Amino acid sequence: MARQARAIQTRRTILEAAGEVFDERGYDSATIAEILGRAGVTKGALYFHFTSKEDLARGVLGEALTTEGVLPQESKLQEWVDVGMVLAHRLPREPLLRASITLSADQHARALLGTSWPGWIDYLAEMLQQAKDQGELLPHIDPQETAALFVGAWTGVEVVNSAIAGGRLEEKIAALYDHVLPGMAVPGVLGRLDTAADRGARMWRAHRNSLGADAAAPGA
Amino acid sequence: MARQARAIQTRRTILEAAGEVFDERGYDSATIAEILGRAGVTKGALYFHFTSKEDLARGVLGEALTTEGVLPQESKLQEWVDVGMVLAHRLPREPLLRASITLSADQHARALLGTSWPGWIDYLAEMLQQAKDQGELLPHIDPQETAALFVGAWTGVEVVNSAIAGGRLEEKIAALYDHVLPGMAVPGVLGRLDTAADRGARMWRAHRNSLGADAAAPGA
Numbered sequence: 090m091a092r093q094a095r096a097i098q099t100r101r102t103i104l105e106a107a108g109e110v111f112d113e114r115g116y117d118s119a120t121i122a123e124i125l126g127r128a129g130v131t132k133g134a135l136y137f138h139f140t141s142k143e144d145l146a147r148g149v150l151g152e153a154l155t156t157e158g159v160l161p162q163e164s165k166l167q168e169w170v171d172v173g174m175v176l177a178h179r180l181p182r183e184p185l186l187r188a189s190i191t192l193s194a195d196q197h198a199r200a201l202l203g204t205s206w207p208g209w210i211d212y213l214a215e216m217l218q219q220a221k222d223q224g225e226l227l228p229h230i231d232p233q234e235t236a237a238l239f240v241g242a243w244t245g246v247e248v249v250n251s252a253i254a255g256g257r258l259e260e261k262i263a264a265l266y267d268h269v270l271p272g273m274a275v276p277g278v279l280g281r282l283d284t285a286a287d288r289g290a291r292m293w294r295a296h297r298n299s300l301g302a303d304a305a306a307p308g309a
Numbered sequence: 310m311a312r313q314a315r316a317i318q319t320r321r322t323i324l325e326a327a328g329e330v331f332d333e334r335g336y337d338s339a340t341i342a343e344i345l346g347r348a349g350v351t352k353g354a355l356y357f358h359f360t361s362k363e364d365l366a367r368g369v370l371g372e373a374l375t376t377e378g379v380l381p382q383e384s385k386l387q388e389w390v391d392v393g394m395v396l397a398h399r400l401p402r403e404p405l406l407r408a409s410i411t412l413s414a415d416q417h418a419r420a421l422l423g424t425s426w427p428g429w430i431d432y433l434a435e436m437l438q439q440a441k442d443q444g445e446l447l448p449h450i451d452p453q454e455t456a457a458l459f460v461g462a463w464t465g466v467e468v469v470n471s472a473i474a475g476g477r478l479e480e481k482i483a484a485l486y487d488h489v490l491p492g493m494a495v496p497g498v499l500g501r502l503d504t505a506a507d508r509g510a511r512m513w514r515a516h517r518n519s520l521g522a523d524a525a526a527p528g529a
Contacts, residue, residue, distance in 0.1 A: 191416055193472070196335045197337075207473055210473070237473070237481075238466055238485055241465040242485065244465040245460075249426050249460055252426060253427055253457070269492065
């Protein structure tokens with residue numbers, strides 16, 4: 090493997106270990122020693138990529154804004170739904186993604202590191218604006234307002250569901266869409282949206298297959 | 310003042326100070342010393358009511374499930390709306406209520422103390438069941454599922470809005486209702502629901518006036 094490819098893989102291994110430890114312990118209790126042990130890399134390798142625990146946490150948050158697995162759709166509203174559905178499928182399978190919510194929900198870590206929420210809101214607002222320009226949204230919908238609400242609602246549903254051991258996240262997020270879409274979509278679009286709980290899993294499998302990845306890969 | 314009334318007032322003073330400190334510092338960094346200083350009571354008085362920081366935090370969480378200010382309505386769906394609207398009005402004015410979200414959002418504190426979320430879900434589910442029995446909800450709505458989703462969505466909207474300094478919580482929560490109610494209410498009920506952003510403030514004022522409380526009271 091070329092030196093650069095190895096470095097990218099090592100960085101990824103470290104971030105995934107950091108994600109696990111931040112997700113399990115929270116920011117304050119996480120230690121570089123535990124992340125090192127989990128990653129199985131040398132101290133030198135870790136410090137080559139990350140200078141401190143704070144730097145590691147920033148790296149984890151930098152991976153949070155991901156739409157891997159979301160495919161372009163003719164209906165931009167369907168694509169907007171798919172973003173949340175694919176994430177609901179991936180989150181329980183990827184500690185690195187869960188860690189970004191753990192870090193953002195923690196008042197201390199948030200004050201130190203910021204969150205990926207503004208990035209998510211802008212991304213989803215742009216997508217809703219395109220849906221609106223295509224005539225898919227009811228006229229009163231303000232893409233920026235709806236995007237901000239939805240980022241909050243999605244995050245809160247995940248946090249509360251996980252705290253009360255409520256069940257499969259994909260089902261909760263599907264139900265969230267079923268609650269909000271009738272107040273957002275024009276009737277002709279509403280009936281054609283796929284909000285089945287397995288939508289995210291299907292999208293993710295199609296994406297993995299298109300990469301030729303094996304079924305044992307994370308999130309598969 | 311009778312001894313019992315004094316004790317109740319002292320307990321409340323301590324809880325409000327604890328709410329401020331937990332809200333500002335988070336659970337781990339909060340100290341009994343700072344709570345003592347804020348409350349302006351003696352150490353003996355504090356330890357008469359609360360044996361530890363953990364006990365103080367449990368006391369704070371015990372105050373979280375409050376519907377003070379919500380008046381009975383003919384439409385149970387309106388009353389369900391009012392619960393979230395009044396809380397959205399009170400929360401920015403009452404550190405004791407904010408602290409319960411801060412404590413619940415913190416993974417560590419949550420593992421130690423639990424949350425008020427199961428209580429909220431059961432309370433709101435019961436109210437939605439009454440609305441359904443009165444024919445106010447669309448037939449596919451499952452009161453328990455919707456209540457759990459809504460507790461998550463409400464909480465997440467608050468946390469994200471506060472993190473990004475998004476604006477007045479009352480407006481965000483009103484917009485959340487406007488997004489979910491068209492997918493929940495039968496058409497004849499939907500048009501008659503009051504989801505104006507100042508709904509909570511009006512309800513709260515009416516409640517304070519009914520008590521003859523003065524305008525300087527918390528939340529007035």
